[in-house]
Amino acid sequence: MLKKRNVMTIGTLAKTAGVGVETVRYYQRRGLMSEPEKPYGGIRHYDEQALARLHFIRASQWLGFSLDEIGELLTLQDGAHCDEARELGEQKLTSVRRKISRLQQVERALNELVQKCSSGHGDVYCPLMASLNDGVEDATTDKHKVR
Amino acid sequence: MLKKRNVMTIGTLAKTAGVGVETVRYYQRRGLMSEPEKPYGGIRHYDEQALARLHFIRASQWLGFSLDEIGELLTLQDGAHCDEARELGEQKLTSVRRKISRLQQVERALNELVQKCSSGHGDVYCPLMASLNDGVEDATTDKHKVR
DNA sequence: ATTGCTTCCGTAGTGAGGTACGGGTCTAAG
DNA sequence: CTTAGACCCGTACCTCACTACGGAAGCAAT
Missing domain, CATH: 1.10.1660.10 (Multidrug-efflux Transporter Regulator; Chain: A; Domain 2)
Known part of the structure; x- marks a missing residue:
């Protein structure tokens, strides 16, 4: 070599x-x-x-x-800080899981709205728009704070 | 009234x-x-x-x-454009589902790494770090393009 | 009338993660 | 030898959704 x-x-x-x-x-x-x-x-x-x-x-x-x-991970590079690295990994895992479940709520709500729109209706109004107008059922008590 | x-x-x-x-x-x-x-x-x-x-x-x-x-949705406000609204909703639904499955991949990978770290090892090295060093198994052929 | 909170308005800054620009220098191919 | 294509470097700009700043003017209570 x-x-x-x-x-x-x-x-x-x-x-x-x-x-x-x-x-x-x-x-x-x-x-x-x-x-x-x-x-x-x-x-x-x-x-x-x-x-x-x-x-x-x-x-x-x-x-x-x-x-x-x-940058933080890189300071743990030598393998002697496995615990710290795992800790960071666990935190990230938690935040990924939060994101997933938040997106799943959104998925359900959006899916329902789109379904309602597809299943023919009185034509005079749009179920999706109607829901947007009165706040979308299902913001499950975490109103506001979108970011 | x-x-x-x-x-x-x-x-x-x-x-x-x-x-x-x-x-x-x-x-x-x-x-x-x-x-x-x-x-x-x-x-x-x-x-x-x-x-x-x-x-x-x-x-x-x-x-x-x-x-x-x-802004686009707002131009469809009058209810006469339900189809367009539904179309937008469907596109968004698709993108939400993509995000979810991408995050689920991440969840699996991260979970596995964290598990490996927890289950005691030779101490000389850190499985999480090791995986990061050679690219994390499981970037399932969509290498690069993180954003 | 004076204090003190709002409103009005334009402009500028934030954070994350880059991307673009422009002028100058190097290097390799023809 | 010339020219095309990298590279070097600093600085500016981009997107997204806000957030902050600063000075003038209004309004409500004391």
Whole structure:
């Protein structure tokens, strides 16, 4: 082994990871990736570690972690902080579950409204609109606070 | 009957609907609500119609419509466009269902990772971190494109 | 009449996660 | 040698739905 590190420019790195060059630079500004030293006069080069870091970031994002949270995860990188990492994971899991059940409520309400519209009616009015007008049955006591 | 319209200032209107004054003004700027004429020298007043409009907007938001989409819904207000409204509702329903199933994938992946962390391991490494490092099993072929 | 809360209005800032621009420098191909 | 295409870097801009700011003017109670 001892294969020579396969070296990339930022463009190649970005393409390989499926993100834009600007995105990589943005992660560097956010402190999620380091900027390699640039050799006299020119272009920085990146290795598989940089690529792995990018994969880590995207995987974490896919799980719903924000870039700030990913920064936190990255400080736990050495494996000695498994408990903290699990804690973060559990919090995220909870928030994902909340989102799911909220969306399921929305699904039920919306489905019902659409059904009512489809099943022919007096024509003079629209059940969906009517419901919107008086607040949609089912905002199950968490009125307001949409965001 | 013929009860005199119960008249409100913007502050009362906003509080009654559970939103901020600035939010009402914002909706006016967005064209979702009209600004009543102001009587010589001063303060505009709002009636139940304005309140109903605010309820309509919040109910629609709760269902996942964006303010732009709500503007569109509002043009269909007269009940004669039930088909168009239903169409919009169906599109939204589809997108809600997509979100749900995406989140359910995330839930499964995250749950598995957290479980692995909890069930004691060699200590030298963290299963969650390890998975993040090599991309999380289960990004089920929709790699990248998190947003 | 003075205090003190609202309203009015335009403009600007927030947060998240980027994307775009523009001017300058490098490098590789022809 | 020239030219096309990366790269470097800072700064500005984008979307979405608000939220804040600041000064002037109105209104209600003391």
